[in-house]
Amino acid sequence: MKHLLSMLALSTEEITEILNLADQLKYENKNGIKHHRLAGQTLGMIFQKSSTRTRVSFETGMYQLGGQALFLSNRDLQIGRGEPIQDTARVLSRYLDGIMIRTFEQSEVENLAKYGSIPIINGLTDFCHPCQVLADLMTVREHKGHLDGLKMTYIGDGNNMANSLIVGGLKMGMEVTVACPEGFDPDKRVLEFAKDNGHFGLYRDPVEASAGADVIFTDVWASMGQEEEAGYRKQVFGGIYQINNKTLAAANPGCMVQHCLPAHRGEEITEEVFESHADEIFDEAENRLHAQKAVMVTLMEHK
Numbered sequence: 001m002k003h004l005l006s007m008l009a010l011s012t013e014e015i016t017e018i019l020n021l022a023d024q025l026k027y028e029n030k031n032g033i034k035h036h037r038l039a040g041q042t043l044g045m046i047f048q049k050s051s052t053r054t055r056v057s058f059e060t061g062m063y064q065l066g067g068q069a070l071f072l073s074n075r076d077l078q079i080g081r082g083e084p085i086q087d088t089a090r091v092l093s094r095y096l097d098g099i100m101i102r103t104f105e106q107s108e109v110e111n112l113a114k115y116g117s118i119p120i121i122n123g124l125t126d127f128c129h130p131c132q133v134l135a136d137l138m139t140v141r142e143h144k145g146h147l148d149g150l151k152m153t154y155i156g157d158g159n160n161m162a163n164s165l166i167v168g169g170l171k172m173g174m175e176v177t178v179a180c181p182e183g184f185d186p187d188k189r190v191l192e193f194a195k196d197n198g199h200f201g202l203y204r205d206p207v208e209a210s211a212g213a214d215v216i217f218t219d220v221w222a223s224m225g226q227e228e229e230a231g232y233r234k235q236v237f238g239g240i241y242q243i244n245n246k247t248l249a250a251a252n253p254g255c256m257v258q259h260c261l262p263a264h265r266g267e268e269i270t271e272e273v274f275e276s277h278a279d280e281i282f283d284e285a286e287n288r289l290h291a292q293k294a295v296m297v298t299l300m301e302h303k
Contacts, residue, residue: 003119003299004299005130006106007128007130011171015134015172018295019138019141019291021297025294026290035064037065038065038067041062041097042067042095043067043097043100043300045069046100046101047071049224050224051123052262054100059071085111086115089112098121098300100121101123103124106128121296128163133164136217138290139283139287143280144256148173148174150214150215151214152169152215153206153216153217155179156179156180156218157180157219157220157223158180158187161260162186165217166178177203178201179203179206179208180241208250211250212252214256218268218269221264238267243269244270244273257273259281
């Protein structure tokens with residue numbers, strides 16, 4: 001494993017190793033055990049899409065691992081002024097020990113990996129969000145004790161979260177169902193993977209999709225960069241594609257609820273459901289720190 005580009009690029013064994021290491025690092029962190037496994041190393045963090053959780057968790061994670069992180073926005077880089085991504089990759093590879101990038105196009109992440117000579121971590125693209133889903137899988141396993149054989153349901157837009165949850169869930173032996181409106185399906189590459197790799201179902205009815213679920217996920221109806229579509233999406237998704245008491249009633253008793261945040265309460269999740277499952281949701285948010293530290297150690301410790 002040289003990079004973290006997408007869940008599609010990871011094997012079941014690699015996911016398991018990252019989750020096991022994340023559990024270990026979390027235990028050490030909670031018990032005051034220092035783990036400066038990346039002492040003296042520097043992670044460059046390229047943000048073409050802003051984020052609360054991604055920036056804070058990566059920056060804190062590198063500090064706890066004994067290294068440092070550099071925040072690099074479009075204003076700080078020549079990418080914002082037209083420098084080709086391949087040139088940026090080759091320059092930054094001379095200065096840094098790893099790069100995390102949060103951007104729009106998956107091709108930018110792939111090209112950083114192609115032209116650079118250091119580990120590249122996909123912090124989010126419009127196609128996928130592997131760091132979040134590793135934290136999600138970590139959280140479900142933490143609460144349920146295992147992943148294999150559980151049923152995961154996702155309700156909402158077939159976006160980067162849906163894409164990565166489908167792949168990650170199936171690779172870990174979970175049954176995966178997705179409920180989204182027609183015209184808002186997950187990426188065709190992901191649906192092609194799902195067709196031949198486990199138990200998967202695509203539904204239009206969230207209640208039907210949630211039947212027997214052990215964990216239900218959702219995300220905002222309009223992602224970053226889709227703000228102009230927000231009003232239209234509310235009309236399409238509103239009143240249907242939501243985690244509420246009706247969808248939870250169809251799930252198994254003790255069903256978990258997960259949300260990658262930020263949440264628009266009253267839209268994709270009700271206030272009541274969010275607050276009753278807040279501990280699980282904020283465990284998920286915390287686990288971004290531990291899962292990403294595991295990714296950085298895996299990629300950068302012996303590079």
